[in-house]
Each structure stands twice: as C-alpha cells, then as structure tokens.
Amino acid sequence: MVLFAGCSQQNNDIETNFAISQAPLNLDPRYATDAASERVNRLIYQPLVDFDAASKPVPALANWALISSTQYQFTLQPNRAKFHHQAALTALDVKETYDSILRLKDSPHSAEFANIKKITLINKESILFELKQADNHFPSKLIIGILPADLLANNHDFSQHPIGSGALKFVDWDSKLVLERVKDSHIINLTEIKDPTVRVLKLLRGEVDLIQGDLPPELVKHLQNQPEINVKTTVGANFSYLGLNMQDATLQNIKVRQAIAYAIDREAIIRHVMVQNTLIASAILPPKHYTNMSNNQLKPYEYNPEKAKQLLHEAGIKLPLKLIYKTSTDAQRLRFAAILQAQMAKAGIDLQIKSLDWGTFFADVKKGNFQLFGLTWVGIKTPEIYAKAFGSSSFPPNGFNRGRYTDKALDSLLAKEDWPAATARIHQQLPYIPLWYEGQFAAMGKDTSNYAPKADGNWDDLAIITKSATKRSATIMHYAN
Amino acid sequence: MKKFAISILVFWVLAVIVGKLFHLDPNQIDLNSILAPINTDYWLGTDDLGRDILARVLAGIQVSFFVAIIVTLITMVIGVLIGLFAGFYGGKVDAILMKITDIFLAFPGILLAIAFAAVLGAGLSNLILALCITGWVSYARLTRGQTLSLRNRQHVIAAESLGASVPRILIKHILPLLGSILMVEATYSLASVMIAEASLSFLGLGIQVPNASWGAMLRDGVRYMLVAPHYVLVVGLSLMSLILAVNLGGDCLRDKLDVRSEK
Numbered sequence: 001m002v003l004f005a006g007c008s009q010q011n012n013d014i015e016t017n018f019a020i021s022q023a024p025l026n027l028d029p030r031y032a033t034d035a036a037s038e039r040v041n042r043l044i045y046q047p048l049v050d051f052d053a054a055s056k057p058v059p060a061l062a063n064w065a066l067i068s069s070t071q072y073q074f075t076l077q078p079n080r081a082k083f084h085h086q087a088a089l090t091a092l093d094v095k096e097t098y099d100s101i102l103r104l105k106d107s108p109h110s111a112e113f114a115n116i117k118k119i120t121l122i123n124k125e126s127i128l129f130e131l132k133q134a135d136n137h138f139p140s141k142l143i144i145g146i147l148p149a150d151l152l153a154n155n156h157d158f159s160q161h162p163i164g165s166g167a168l169k170f171v172d173w174d175s176k177l178v179l180e181r182v183k184d185s186h187i188i189n190l191t192e193i194k195d196p197t198v199r200v201l202k203l204l205r206g207e208v209d210l211i212q213g214d215l216p217p218e219l220v221k222h223l224q225n226q227p228e229i230n231v232k233t234t235v236g237a238n239f240s241y242l243g244l245n246m247q248d249a250t251l252q253n254i255k256v257r258q259a260i261a262y263a264i265d266r267e268a269i270i271r272h273v274m275v276q277n278t279l280i281a282s283a284i285l286p287p288k289h290y291t292n293m294s295n296n297q298l299k300p301y302e303y304n305p306e307k308a309k310q311l312l313h314e315a316g317i318k319l320p321l322k323l324i325y326k327t328s329t330d331a332q333r334l335r336f337a338a339i340l341q342a343q344m345a346k347a348g349i350d351l352q353i354k355s356l357d358w359g360t361f362f363a364d365v366k367k368g369n370f371q372l373f374g375l376t377w378v379g380i381k382t383p384e385i386y387a388k389a390f391g392s393s394s395f396p397p398n399g400f401n402r403g404r405y406t407d408k409a410l411d412s413l414l415a416k417e418d419w420p421a422a423t424a425r426i427h428q429q430l431p432y433i434p435l436w437y438e439g440q441f442a443a444m445g446k447d448t449s450n451y452a453p454k455a456d457g458n459w460d461d462l463a464i465i466t467k468s469a470t471k472r473s474a475t476i477m478h479y480a481n
Numbered sequence: 482m483k484k485f486a487i488s489i490l491v492f493w494v495l496a497v498i499v500g501k502l503f504h505l506d507p508n509q510i511d512l513n514s515i516l517a518p519i520n521t522d523y524w525l526g527t528d529d530l531g532r533d534i535l536a537r538v539l540a541g542i543q544v545s546f547f548v549a550i551i552v553t554l555i556t557m558v559i560g561v562l563i564g565l566f567a568g569f570y571g572g573k574v575d576a577i578l579m580k581i582t583d584i585f586l587a588f589p590g591i592l593l594a595i596a597f598a599a600v601l602g603a604g605l606s607n608l609i610l611a612l613c614i615t616g617w618v619s620y621a622r623l624t625r626g627q628t629l630s631l632r633n634r635q636h637v638i639a640a641e642s643l644g645a646s647v648p649r650i651l652i653k654h655i656l657p658l659l660g661s662i663l664m665v666e667a668t669y670s671l672a673s674v675m676i677a678e679a680s681l682s683f684l685g686l687g688i689q690v691p692n693a694s695w696g697a698m699l700r701d702g703v704r705y706m707l708v709a710p711h712y713v714l715v716v717g718l719s720l721m722s723l724i725l726a727v728n729l730g731g732d733c734l735r736d737k738l739d740v741r742s743e744k
Contacts, residue, residue, distance in 0.1 A: 197706050218516060218529070218708045272512040273529075329603075329685030331704055338530055338691045342510045353690045357599050 014467050015187040016448065017207065018459075019199045021214040023192035024177065027170070028158035029145040030100065030107045035378060039459045040190070043179065045145020045164030046081070048074055048094065054290040055237075055381040057140040061165075062094070069134040070117075074142075075126045081182070083148045084169040091127040095119050096149035098129075098142075112141055136417070140382045167463035181463065188462055203229065203443060209467060212442040213457055216332065217275045223443045230448070233276040233441040237286045237455035240376040242325075242340075242433035246405040248371050250323075255315035257430040258301070260323075260372075262311065263347035265303035269339055270436055277439030283423045284377055284385055286437050286455070291383045291419035298427045300434070308347035319348035325372040326354050328361045333374060340374075366396050368404055376438070379456045386422055387414045390431055405431040486729035489722050493542055505536035508691045516709040526711045529701055534712060538719050540693035545723070548605070549674040552612045553667050559613070560620020561663065565651050567621070568628025575625070582621050590615040591677055598686035608687045612677055616670065623666055624659060631655050661738040668731030672724050679720060695720050 024037035029045055032038050050060040062074040074094065082088055098119055101107055115138070118130040131138060145164050156163070162170045168188065171178040177190040191208070193199045196215045202208040204226060215223075224231045242260070244251045251257060270278045282298035285291055312321055325340065327333045334355055341351040351372075356364065365373050377385070388394050392411050394401040407429060413422040426432070440453040447468045451461040511531030519526045525534040567578040585593070597611035631637060632655075640650050681687035682696030690697075695716055702713030 196704065200707060216529075216704055218705055222708045268512055272515060331701060334685070334690045335529060335701075339510060339512070341691060342508075355603055355685055355690060357686070360599070360602070 019208040026159045027162040043168040048142040070131040210444045236437045240435040255311040259308040259311040261301035262308040263344045275439045281434040305347040320350040483733045489726035500539035507536040507540035537693040541695040556616035560617035563621040564624025568625040665735045672727040
C-alpha cells in the first residue's frame, strides 16, 4: 500500500482545490461587500481601473483623460477580452453598469458614485463621466467590475450566476464554487471550510491544494515544517488599530492617548503571536503607499510603560486608570485582548475586556458606544480614508469617524490633500492607536506553483496558478499509515 | 461505581484546595512559553499565551462549581415555589403557571440561554442570569406533580382542617416530603449547568477574558489540536471526568433515596 501510494499518477483533468474560511455571499459586484466576494469578483469581472504596487490608480480595462475639472473620458483598451457569454465588451456595457448602480437604491456602493452627474456614450470605445463637483480621486473609484449590457437589460441574477470578462468564468455554485480559467480551462474549486484545523488537515492529506490566511500563527509554523507543503508569506497592508472614543472625558486628554500608545509592546506581540512579515504600523496606509513615499516614515511609539505611567500622572489620572475595551468573540482577537490587558497593567491601566458577538460589537462601534475597540481596515487603497475616518464631517452614517474626532487643523490639511502632514498630525494626535499590518501567507502543496499571497489578501494569482499532473504522495502515505 | 464517582469528586475538591496553597496564577502570561508541552515547570503544559494550564484548570473548576451551585440554588427556589403554588391551588393558577412553564420548556434550554447571553452580553453575572432563566422549569414540573399527589394526603387535609395557613402547610407538610427527590434533581442539574456554562464560554458568551473557564479553554485548545494536543486533552478529560462523577453521584443518590430500589 505504501509503495502504491508512493507511485506518481497522471492527472489528466487538473483541478486546483482552494479551501477558504468564508464563502462569498454575493457575486454581483454592485452589491458585494464581503472580502471573499470582492476577491472572487476581481477574477470574474474586469474593472476600468486598478491599483499598482504603490496603490496608485492605473488603467485596467480603460485609459482615462481629464477633459475638464468635472469631466473624465475613459477609452477602452484595444485588446480587451470578450464577456464569458461571447458578447464583445463595449463602452455601452460600461455606461449600463454604472447607470444601473446609480439607479439601484439598495446598492452599498451607490453613495460612492453620488457625485456622477451624467454618463455619456461617445462611441463604442469611449465614454464620458460628468461630475457634479471636481474630484481628483474619481478614477480610483471606478473599480467595480463591468457587467454585460444585454444581461443587465434582462435583469440577470449576477449574484448567483456571474458573467464577466475576467480571467475566470463561472461554472457552478452548489456546495463549492467552481470557476474555469478562460485561457486553458483549468478548473478552480473554492470550498468553504470554516475550521482552521480541518483546513490544515485537508491540505496535509492532499484533499486541498491551497489555503490562504485565517490561521493561527502556530499552525502556519506547523505547515512550514511539513516537507510536502510550501508556505509563502509577504508583508501585509491591512491596518490593525485600537479605536478611541474622543467624546470620552478621559480619552480626550492627549497624554492619556499617548500613555496607551506607549503601554503596548507591539514588537513582542508580533514576535510571538503573529504570522511572519507582520510589521509595526504608524498610519492606516502602509509605508509602500504612494502617500508615504516622501514622509521619511513616522516613528512608531515604542514600548515604555514607565513613560506611560508618567504621562498618566501628568494628565492628573489616579492609577489604575480603568478603561473598557470592546472586541468580538474571535479567538485571535481575544488573545490580543488578553495580551494588551497584561501589558497595559504594567503602565497602570486596568483594561477591562468586553467581548461581544460580531453584530452587537459592530453596532456599538458605529453608535460610538465604546471607550476602546479593536478592528482592522482591510483593502484600503486611497488616501481619502483619512477624511472618512477622521474628518469632522464624517461621523457615522456619513463616514467612518466612529470615535467622533474633531480637529480643525487636520480638516484643513485633509482639504489641501497634504497627506504627509495629515498623516503626521494623526500620528501625533492619536485618534487611533496604530498596531500593525498583519503579514499575509498562503500554503500550498509542492505540486502547486505560480501562486503568491498579496499584501491586501486578494486571490489574483488564481488566474495564473499551476498544478503539476503528478500527485503529492508523501503526506498521504504518512497519514495512510 | 459509587466509589469511582466519590473518588473523582474528592480528587477535584482536593485539587482546588491544594492548588490554592501553591498560589498558582492562572492569568500570568509568558509569551516565551507559548504552548509548551508538559514539563517540570508546567506540569500540564501552557496555553496559547504561555499561561499555566494546571493553574487555569484549577481556576476553571472553581468558576464551574460556583456557577453550578448558584444557578442550581436560584432555579430550585424559583421552580419549587412555582410548582408548589401550581400543585396546591390547582385550577386557573395551575393552568396559567404550567402554560408559562410549557412555553419555556418548548425552547431548547441551551439555545434560549445563548440568546439571553447574546442580548445581555458576556460576563459572569449575565451568564448566571441566562442559565437561571431557563433552569427553573424542570423543578417547577417536578414539584407541581409531587404536590398534586401530596395535596390530598390525610396529614395535609388535617392541617387544613385545623386552620393552618397555606405557607405553613406548604413549608411544614409538603416541602419536607419533596426533599429527597429535589436533591436528586439538583445533582443532575449541577452537571447540566456545568455543561451549559462550558458551552456558553466555548461560544465566547460566558466568562470573560482573561478569567479561566473550561469552555473557553476547550475552544482555544481545539484551535491548537495539531500542534499542542495536550491542551485540549487536559481540559476535555477534566470536564468529562467531573461531569461523569457528578452524574454518577446523582445516580447513587437516587438509588439510595428511592425506597423502591432499596434491597
């Protein structure tokens, strides 16, 4: 049996099995908001604009030209792919896609395009967007996948049967989502397996070829020690932070906020309980973002509990300072909470942890019903996030300023789009306590190649992933015995 | 079997007492010793934050006993009162009280407790409240049934004829006869409350971080089953042995107090 299992087998119909922790919820790009749906939609559809490594908007399906301060003309690339149902992709499809988003009242993306006054078809290749007000960042908003106009007219259900012009086309979605690569008919199966241990076991047994993210770091290290498994890691861009309620009398004092920043030993947390390539953060946008290039990098707050205590004394706080920290019931989040509590205790801060189910927790965060909370910004590319997260006019539901932070000096810097100065001001004023950018990783069988994790955790390399026809055997033998 | 149950219970009680003498700190984090296997420094290894599993198991059993005893006492008082009044007065009072009981019985107890814990928020007091809200039903049913049969006994009728007040009849003439059956029910209730507490903590709706709870430890242990199996095994075996011992103890008590099974 061992010998038999050790033999190589020819696999004529090669498939890649990708185990994911959360299945997509909606494959219509006009409605999708969850990370899994957005990652799959990037592969099924093509947007007009994408981002480069420094998160600058770059042409994808179309080039653009600024006609006037409120007019953008987009011209489609000449050698673009057809839709998966073989219709040609034209400027009419672009117009119908964005017109439909503007018409939809229940699309979570409608508000993003509220500034569009009119969309005019110039010809089959070009389209003109007229805006109500000038917006320098308008092209970076056009990242919604383009849908075919003929199917839009027929009210096609894209959420369950997506048809786009991307590298992968939809085949079936029952217990697993089946996609087929257009160029070589390679099949990719996405199966939801929520439990991290089961995902790892299936990878080790060869039932799954690829897993990415959502594993405790100890399991990642375990996989790195397996001869049949290849683990690739890269620096991440998703920003983890502690949010502060700036309407809380204690937290309004900048010395208290600084004390909290000095009370956290980020290096120790990263070294012991984070995956490889996790970096200490100083701002929402990572160091490689184009807005940070000229900033000479902000210096992170070091771990200094004595300095934290001193700042609390200067702020007139009687120790221990009691603060309530709200978090979700996610095991890794609770792990961080316990560490933060132990570290802050050394600085005279009595952090009381309140874990809530996700719905209650997030509702509390949006309502401003918290002192401190922990969250992560995922997939942020544009510097407009600073205005949305810290602008005085961005209190929910108009933005994400959940801590209700108001700072006229910052508002003025944001209005001028002086990103280095605005980032420095935020770093100094600390409406958020920055923590880290969590490293990204993907683990795959040795027979799987051409796949690497990306900083924002997208699955773009499924468009080029390859799998050799020779099946993995060593681990299967090991478990068979 | 009786000896087995008693010896396990004695073992856990002794473990708690002896553990206190060693002043073990269940919340002492040591990031350099994360998921350390069983060794001379840590007799049962360490958890995902480098905390001593032995210290946390001992702290966990204290929480488990505390919650189980408090919830059992509260639910017993509520359930017995409702059962006594329903069984004694009968008629509309009985119908209304038993309809309310039936409504609570219709929901799976643990599901209702999860819903209440989610609404009230996590924490020890809310956990006790959530378990109390669902736990009184079995006592009410049991007491009501027994009271219905005791209601027409001659000593109760005699007491009524002599002008004894209702509370006096209930407390002096009916309740003492329910003692043994309620005691057996209470032992089973202890075990089920321990499991319910562990289940809610497993779901993150029970005892709050960093306090030790076997349910929360099981949840964490399952995540590291591949790399540190000792963690989940120690907690799982502890919980299993304690619940088994309490249930077996209940069986022994029932056999002892049930005159029909007396040899």
